[in-house]
Amino acid sequence: MRRIVRIASWLYALAVYGFIFLPVVVLVLFSLQATSFPIPPFTGPSLRWYDAVLSDTRLTSALVNSLLVASISSLAAVTLGFLSAWGFARFVLPGSGLLRGLITLPLTVSYLIIGMGLLVLFNWAGVPKSLLAAGIGHVVINLPLCFAIIYSQMGDHQINIERAARDLGAPEWKVLLLITVPVMAPAIFAGFFLSMTFSWDEFVISFLLTRFDTTLPVEIWNLLRSGLNPKTNAVGSLVFAVSIVLVVLFELTLLRRRRA
Amino acid sequence: MSTAGNNGRALPWALVTPALGWTLLFFVLPFIAMGFSSLTAHEGGGFTASNYSQFFTNPSYWQAMVNSLQVTAIVTVVSVLLAYPFAWILAEQVPERWQRLALMLAVLPFWTSYVVRSYSWLLVLAQNGVINRALTGSGLFSEPLQLANTRFATVTGFVHFFVMLLTLTIFANLKQLSPSYRKAAADLGAGPVRTFLHVILPLTLPGIMVGAFLTFVLCIGDYITPQILGGNNELLMPQLVMMQIGRRGDFPLASALSIILMAVVTIAYLACARWLKIERA
Numbered sequence: 001m002r003r004i005v006r007i008a009s010w011l012y013a014l015a016v017y018g019f020i021f022l023p024v025v026v027l028v029l030f031s032l033q034a035t036s037f038p039i040p041p042f043t044g045p046s047l048r049w050y051d052a053v054l055s056d057t058r059l060t061s062a063l064v065n066s067l068l069v070a071s072i073s074s075l076a077a078v079t080l081g082f083l084s085a086w087g088f089a090r091f092v093l094p095g096s097g098l099l100r101g102l103i104t105l106p107l108t109v110s111y112l113i114i115g116m117g118l119l120v121l122f123n124w125a126g127v128p129k130s131l132l133a134a135g136i137g138h139v140v141i142n143l144p145l146c147f148a149i150i151y152s153q154m155g156d157h158q159i160n161i162e163r164a165a166r167d168l169g170a171p172e173w174k175v176l177l178l179i180t181v182p183v184m185a186p187a188i189f190a191g192f193f194l195s196m197t198f199s200w201d202e203f204v205i206s207f208l209l210t211r212f213d214t215t216l217p218v219e220i221w222n223l224l225r226s227g228l229n230p231k232t233n234a235v236g237s238l239v240f241a242v243s244i245v246l247v248v249l250f251e252l253t254l255l256r257r258r259r260a
Numbered sequence: 261m262s263t264a265g266n267n268g269r270a271l272p273w274a275l276v277t278p279a280l281g282w283t284l285l286f287f288v289l290p291f292i293a294m295g296f297s298s299l300t301a302h303e304g305g306g307f308t309a310s311n312y313s314q315f316f317t318n319p320s321y322w323q324a325m326v327n328s329l330q331v332t333a334i335v336t337v338v339s340v341l342l343a344y345p346f347a348w349i350l351a352e353q354v355p356e357r358w359q360r361l362a363l364m365l366a367v368l369p370f371w372t373s374y375v376v377r378s379y380s381w382l383l384v385l386a387q388n389g390v391i392n393r394a395l396t397g398s399g400l401f402s403e404p405l406q407l408a409n410t411r412f413a414t415v416t417g418f419v420h421f422f423v424m425l426l427t428l429t430i431f432a433n434l435k436q437l438s439p440s441y442r443k444a445a446a447d448l449g450a451g452p453v454r455t456f457l458h459v460i461l462p463l464t465l466p467g468i469m470v471g472a473f474l475t476f477v478l479c480i481g482d483y484i485t486p487q488i489l490g491g492n493n494e495l496l497m498p499q500l501v502m503m504q505i506g507r508r509g510d511f512p513l514a515s516a517l518s519i520i521l522m523a524v525v526t527i528a529y530l531a532c533a534r535w536l537k538i539e540r541a
Contacts, residue, residue: 005353040390147279200373217373
C-alpha cells in the first residue's frame with residue numbers, strides 16, 4: 001500500500017511538473033530556432049533572434065521604460081508604504097483600522113478596473129496618456145502590498161530600540177533614518193522587490209494609460225499581432241530571466257530576515 | 261504608546277497622509293469618476309441608466325457574463341482538484357530538506373511575464389504547435405486538432421497559472437497543521453485514508469476556500485489569457501470591456517460593464533465570507 005502511494009505520488013508530481021514547465025521549455029527552446037517559425041522541427045541552436053531583439057530600438061527602449069517605471073514607482077510605493085506603516089504602528093490614530101483598510105483596499109480590485117478608473121479620471125481631467133500615468137497606476141497597486149509587508153513586520157522589539165534612541169536624545173528624524181530604516185531594511189527590500197516584479201510584469205494598466213512610449217509587456221503584446229515569431233520567444237525568455245533575478249533577490253532578502 | 265514628545269499630533273498625520281492622499285486621489289476618486297461616467301450617455305452626455313439596461317437587454321453582453329462565470333467556475337474547480345494532491349505530495353511525500361526547492365521549482369513559471377506565459381501556451385497549442393505535431397507525428401490523429409482560439413485553450417492557460425498559485429496556498433496550509441492531529445487520529449484507530457478524509461481535509465478546507473476565492477477574483481477580471489488564447493470566438497467580460505474602449509471609445513458603457521463585473525465579485529465575496537463563517541462555527 002505504502003509503495004503504491006509512493007509510486008503514484010511520484011508519477012502525479014512528475015505529470016504536474018511537466019504541465020507547469022511545458023510552455024516555458026517550449027518558449028526558451030524555440031527562442032533558439034534558426035528559421036522563422038517557432039514550431040517543430042527544432043532547427044537551432046542559434047542566437048539570431050536575440051540579436052534581432054537587441055537591435056530593435058522599439059523593444060530596447062520599451063525595456064528601458066519598463067525598468068524606469070518599475071524602479072521609480074516601486075520607490076514611491078515603498079516610501080509611502082513605509083511612512084504610513086510607521087505612523088500606524090507607532091502612534092494611536094483615530095479611525096486607524098478604517099484608514100488601514102482604505103490603504104489596503106486596492107488589493108481587492110482587479111487591475112483592469114483600477115486602470116479603467118484612472119483612464120476615465122485622466123481623460124476627464126485632461127491628463128494625457130504617458131509613462132507617468134502608468135507609473136501612478138503602478139503605485140496604486142503596489143502601495144497596499146508594501147504597506148502590508150512592512151506594517152506586519154513592525155514588532156515591539158523595534159519599538160524598544162527606537163525608545164532607547166529617543167531616551168538618548170535623538171530627534172525624531174534621526175530615529176527614523178538611523179534606527180527604523182536599518183532595522184526594517186529586510187521588509188523594505190522585500191516590499192521594493194515584490195513591487196518591482198509586479199510593475200515589471202504589469203500589462204493592463206500600462207496598456208490603457210500609455211500611448212507611444214510604452215512598457216515592455218505592451219510592446220510584446222504589439223508583437224503578438226504578427227503571430228508566432230521566434231523574436232517574441234527571445235524577448236519572452238529575456239523577460240523570464242529578469243523576473244527570475246528579481247524573485248531570487250526577493251527570496252534572499254526574505255531568507256536574511258528569517259535568519260536575523 | 262506615543263512618545264513623539266513636542267511634535268504632538270502633527271507627526272503621525274504627516275506620516276500617514278501621503279499614502280492616504282494617494283489612495284483617495286488615484287483609487288477612490290477614479291472609482292467615483294467611473295461611477296459618474298457609467299451614468300452618462302456616450303453621445304451628447306446627459307444622465308441615463310441606459311448603459312446598465314443595455315447589459316440586461318443585449319443578449320451578447322449577457323452572454324459574455326455567462327461565459328465568464330462558466331470559464332471561471334471550470335478553472336477554479338479543475339485548479340483546486342489538480343493542485344491539492346500536488347501540494348499534499350510536496351508537503352507529505354517529499355523529504356523535508358528538498359521541500360523548499362521542490363516548491364520553488366513548482367512555482368518558478370508563476371513569476372514569468374503574464375503576457376509571455378499566455379503566448380507560450382499558444383506555441384504549445386497552435387495548429388502546427390508541439391502538441392499537434394506530436395499527435396499527428398505519432399499517427400494517433402491524421403488531422404491537427406483545433407486547440408488554440410478555443411475555450412479549452414483559455415481554461416488551460418488559466419489552470420496553469422492557478423495550479424501554481426493554489427499549490428503555494430494549500431502547501432502553506434498543510435504545513436501549518438500540527439502533527440499531533442495525525443497522531444491523535446492514529447491513536448484513536450483511524451487509518452491513513454480516514455485520517456485524511458475526516459481530519460486533514462476538513463482542517464484545510466477554509467484555506468482551500470480562500471485560494472478558490474482568490475482564483476475566482478483574479479480569473480474573472482483577467483483580460484490577457486482569454487484574449488491571447490481564446491481569441492474572439494467567445495467573448496468574456498474583460499474582453500467586452502476592453503472592446504468598448506478600443507473600438508468605439510465608449511467610456512460610459514465600459515465603466516458600467518466594469519462596475520457590473522465588480523458587483524459580481526462583491527456578491528461572490530459575500531457568499532464566500534458567509535460560507536467560511538459557517539465552516540468555522
